[in-house]
Amino acid sequence: MRLGRYLQAFSLVALAVLLAVALTYKGLGDLPNPAVRDLALWYLYTTLNPEVPNMTVMSPEAVTAIVWDYRGLDTLFETMVFFLAIVGALAIMRGITLNEGGEGLHIERYGLSLITKTATKLLVPLIIGVSASIALHGHLTPGGGFQGGSAAAVAPLLVLVIFSTYYVVFKLRLSELSMISLRTLGLMGIYMTSFATLILGLVIGVNAYIFQNMPKANAFIGLPPALGGSLISGTLFFFNLFEFFAVAAGFTLVFILLSIPEVKAREVLKGEEHGH
Amino acid sequence: MERLGKALGVGLVVFIVYVIFSGSASPYDLITGALVAGATGFLTANLTVDKPIKFLQLQRLAWLLTYAVRYFFIDEVKAHVDVMRRILHPRMPINPGIVKVPYEVQSDYAILTIANSITNTPGTVVVDVDPEGKALYVHWIDVKVTEPDKVREEVSKVFEKFARRIFD
Known part of the structure; x- marks a missing residue:
């Protein structure tokens, strides 16, 4: 027993030392070529820089600028993958719902203790407020629509469990x-935002692109970088806002589906087998 | 109308937390904060608040602030010192057990205040609550008395006094 503990401690130390040796002598492969650092420098140089008008995103938060502008199309398809997963969950759980059968249940008798419930009542609005702040400041500080939406979904999850x-x-x-x-x-909002500059360009009759944010050399229109003196970084604000709703609702939907009692789910599935 | 009052109360709290969490009070933060607070307050009004009129009774806020200072600088310090003494003492003088602590407050938030005050001070942990019997069950590091009313005198009397004035 005691020997086992010494062996555990020794193996952890040995792992740390060997990893350090391997890293020092490039045992895990070559370190990234310093030449790619120029890319990072370029992002940091352009992300909020009015002096390079055709390159900048007008957002001090370089990560969000990369995620929703420099490589925005990539993020759009990532978002689609996430929502396809939710569509898949909905398809598997089709017909399984709690929308009826609530009469006669003593709902207040379910769940955890009075103390836990009361604390949750207080926490729920605060969680939503903080997660909205994470989403709405996504173009200014670390965070964004996905992060805020996931945090917001904690509020219904707590209520589901407690x-x-x-x-x-x-x-x-x-x-x-x-x-x-x-x-x-939320998804409609994301799609509208990605078309916003293009539609604007079509209406005015000038060149514009799908997923365009700030003006470019051959397409000189774009969304406003600031409103009333406050930075919104054009499309970034709207992407984060709509992603917040889409992700919060998507997660909540899956949480509700997963928490439906198995007995209820079986009723539906059995009915289907018998062809009702 | 009542929902509006509840929503305003919750919204005010959410607004303050939003601005503090954002770490700045620019027009952008104040405007988005107000919108978020309004929407959140409206959505959670009936979940979070029963009697919105209590938001207007400022003496409750005064008692809350007094209690916050008293709790963190007196009750917490005393409990920490006591438990530290027991840990460092060569004979480790503990006498653990679970005791029943009755309470007389009405509102859920007052019960929560008492329960969390007990749990957050070292040496005592609330393990269960009996709303019908109006009692908390508390694990106590040094059971001095077991008679419920005397336990209350020792463990939760101060907490209950403030909890009643803040929330009941």
Whole structure:
């Protein structure tokens, strides 16, 4: 027993030392070529720099600038992958819902203790407020729509666990349908934002691109970098805002689906097998 | 109308937390904060608040601030010193056990205040609550008495006094 503990400690130390040796002597492969650092320098130089008007994103947060502008198309397809996963979950769980059968349930008897419930009541609005701040400051400080949306989904998750699924569906009336609607609105917003500059260009009759944010050399229109003196970094604000709703609603939807009791799910699946 | 009052109360708290978390009070933060606070307050009004009129009773806020100072600088310090003494003492003088602590406050938030005050001070942890019997069950590092009313005198009397004035 004691020998085992010494062996554990020794193996951890040995791992750390060997990794350090391997890294020092390039045992894990060559270190990245210093030439690629120029790319990072270029991002940092242009991300908020009005002196390079055709290159800048007008956002001090280089990570968000890369995610939603420099490589924005990549992020759009990542978002689509995430929402396809949710569509998949919806397809598997089709027909399984708690929307009826809430009468006669003593919802207040479900869930954890009074203390936990009361603390949760207080935490839920604060979680939503803080996560909205993470999303709406995505173009200024670390964070963004996905991060904020995931954090916001913690609020319904807490209520699901601490009060029960029945409370969420019948008392708070957070139905699967309302979450699907909110998620779809968020996705529509993301798509509209990616077309915004193009539509603007078509209306005015000048050259513009899909997913364009700031003006470019051969397409001189773009979305405003600031409103009333406050930076919004053009499309970045809108992408973060809509992504926040889409992700929060998407996660909440999956949490509700996963928390439906197995007995209820089986009823639906059995009915399907018998061809009802 | 009542929902509006609740929403305003919750919204004010959310607004303050939003601005503090954002770490700046530029027009952008104040405008987005107000919108977020309004929406959040409206959404969670019925979940979070029962009697919005209490937001207007400023003496509750005064008691809350007094309690915050007292709790962190007196009650917490005393409990920490006591537990540190027990840990460092060569004979480790502990007498652990679970005792029943009755309470007389009405509102859920007052019960939560008492329970969290007990748990956050070292040496005592609330392990269960019995809302019908109006009692908390507390694990106590040094059970001096077991008679519920005397335990209350020792463990939660101060907390309860403030909790009643802030929330009841």
